[in-house]
Amino acid sequence: MKQTKDRKAEILQTAALLFKQKGYSAVTMRDLADAVGIKAASLYNHINSKQQILSEIIFAIAEDFTEGIEEIVAQETNAQAKLKAVVAQHITLTADNPYGMAALNNDWMHLEDRLEYYLKLRNQYEKRFREIVLNGQQSGQLKNVSHEILLFSVLSTLRNLYLWIPRKADLQKEKLIDDLSEILLQGVVQ
Amino acid sequence: MKQTKDRKAEILQTAALLFKQKGYSAVTMRDLADAVGIKAASLYNHINSKQQILSEIIFAIAEDFTEGIEEIVAQETNAQAKLKAVVAQHITLTADNPYGMAALNNDWMHLEDRLEYYLKLRNQYEKRFREIVLNGQQSGQLKNVSHEILLFSVLSTLRNLYLWIPRKADLQKEKLIDDLSEILLQGVVQ
């Protein structure tokens, strides 16, 4: 009834929502089919396997992040501006696709054939982020605490945005970028 | 061969490790038995069900957190000291049981009978945390940004410690408490 392309997008979107709620392994093809309103066997006219669904959801986002941080690193701005740009990127990509972000964060270990490629992208992302932090410390803009703790702390918050953003119905993106950057960069104490 | 009590502790500990790696649903009783070095059927001499394993892992920690934050709230100290005490509690409990923390964070939705009790404990914890933040804002110690964003940001980092602490073989707990409190409270900019 529906066109293949629309239906496939609907399947991927619904799958991402279910993966967020229960995790990849706990979602069955029958669960997914029910949520879409068709029978499990019919899913296979649009996708080849459950594994392919996970892979498409994850890499659509992972590649955006990798490209985005390369642009930020290339900017001729100071470390503080680069960190704010990273915060903005996380907020923008998470707001666009919060359930996909959940899969990226929580279900990557269930990737099979493309697990190595995922790990490569993630390591590349963290390497670029680390460069920004180390440069900021060398130039005296950022505190000389362990860059590992700094990286862990900021990235933990950014990676968890998917838990928080969908609850804000009327998301004021620019305000969130300003407020969260302020908290992460300047702290919470008056 | 082994005593029931030792074996049960070994099973719970091994299960927590496997749950961290793949999530509750993707870990089979055969996986767990293999990792312990016995056959799947033998697990049932020590535990009643897979569900009971998850429940015991999660509530052992969840109750510690709930009790701990009640003590912190009751302290006669300012908001900054209370927040540092919360950071210290998270670091201590995570260092004691990092894999259990993973289950607490990622697998709680697979609780069946005791899901409501879990949600009650979690809501109580967040309520106490929110009280600390709101009091700190009213007394002028903490910035007047949205307390929701502040809470989300700090709690995201603390809840992700389980990903980071096990990688630090020679964890210097007191130093980590100082450094992470500094970053979360005072920010990263010089």
Next chain:
DNA sequence: GTCTATAGCCGGATAGAC
């Protein structure tokens, strides 16, 4: 306390009619 064997159910995926 551990084993082998197996019950009974549910998982992903395919075949073929419409």
Next chain:
DNA sequence: GTCTATCCGGCTATAGAC
């Protein structure tokens, strides 16, 4: 493009021997 029917393998859990 969706359906019914089904394969077959893997799942949790139990029975009963040692």
